[in-house]
């Protein structure tokens with residue numbers, strides 16, 4: 001979903017200072033997430049994709065929270081302006097204009113609670129300005145216009161003003177289905193003058209940005225409506241709309257990947273920053289999050305959850321594996337039910353099997369840990385075999401220590417490797433060994449209590465235990 005145009009000296013002014021009362025939340029509305037990103041991410045992304053030369057976001061309610069996020073996610077690409085008290089969208093626009101650079105020629109003004117907008121929807125509103133209009137705004141007809149500002153036109157069809165739901169005066173006005181989605185474009189000079197002239201004459205006693213339309217029309221300036229796609233214009237005011245918009249976004253992302261040559265089963269959820277190569281298969285109920293990348297031909301099977309994971313070509317992630325901040329090599333096999341915690345680096349063709357947990361561990365090419373193991377703070381060479389039940393004892397209660405397993409090592413089942421420790425190349429650890437001393441290359445390490453077989457003793461033992469049980473029942 002990339003840039004569809006480049007706009008000349010255009011500032012995107014995004015209003016995001018409101019509390020969002022209808023969310024009933026201590027989190028500011030624009031910080032509620034959908035598809036893994038805060039609401040405000042999406043309109044900013046659309047503005048950047050549209051090629052806006054400057055992006056100013058007006059913050060206010062919960063501003064520290066919003067500003068911290070914006071700095072982290074967008075850095076210097078996004079400026080903020082503060083609206084101290086939330087006195088309406090006109091007041092917010094005014095606050096925002098103070099941060100707009102003096103060289104800015106045009107403004108594209110819209111709201112921060114519209115996550116489904118795309119660059120092309122913004123570009124067409126800006127382009128309408130080039131046809132001699134002073135002010136352009138998106139318009140849209142809705143079967144149910146409740147809650148939106150309505151567009152009032154004269155008999156010649158010219159736009160006269162926008163009237164908010166609560167300020168509508170007659171049934172005829174309430175019957176108007178053409179609404180204001182809230183995307184405006186004008187010269188920066190026009191907006192500065194119009195916003196300065198706003199008055200709070202409405203039911204709310206607020207400064208309504210929408211009144212710039214009447215100001216322009218009364219001054220004989222040309223206002224054009226740009227018919228826009230209803231499905232991308234929905235504003236999120238409550239959590240019901242948040243989740244509805246999220247479903248639309250997930251569906252849109254999945255469809256785009258299908259077109260690009262990826263099989264995405266229904267019910268898979270792919271976040272916007274994920275990258276998939278051709279011939280990847282993403283099975284149902286899989287969640288691909290953050291900056292996950294999946295290489296050509298890889299299979300991510302049912303129920304896997306990947307967060308910031310890089311998966312190599314042809315790798316197979318079997319069902320219900322959970323991976324975060326990790327790398328999986330080409331043709332490696334993971335799962336079912338594997339847990340790769342941060343900084344796991346699984347080499348090409350390596351196998352990590354069921355109920356194996358790794359953390360901050362590198363596994364070399366072709367090495368295998370197929371069942372029931374904890375591998376933390378380890379460096380494992382190539383073609384090593386780590387048996388079922390192996391534990392890297394990395395933590396002494398105070399510090400974490402490293403386990404080094406060199407190439408070709410065989411670790412028998414149920415062994416504990418007490419770090420810091422090195423198992424030399426080609427060494428062999430006998431099953432059930434607690435390894436506390438480093439093992440030289442090609443050595444056998446065995447640490448077991450010798451086994452004793454007592455002939456016929458099982459029979460005696462069982463008789464004794466049975467008698468004890470009967471005695472216990474009586475008393």
Ligand code: UD1
Nearest residue numbers: 015016017018086087088089092111112148149180182235
């Ligand atoms: C607004 C429009 C309405 C339009 C609808 C489209 C006005 C007066 N009304 O109504 O015509 O149909 O959007 O979705 O503009 N904000 C601030 N500071 C404030 C108030 C709001 O920054 O003082 C921000 C909010 O964070 C939000 C945006 O402006 O992102 C819109 O505010 P909201 O209260 O949701 O307006 P609506 O009632 O939806």
Ligand code: CA
Nearest residue numbers: 113235236237
């Ligand atoms: Ca709104």
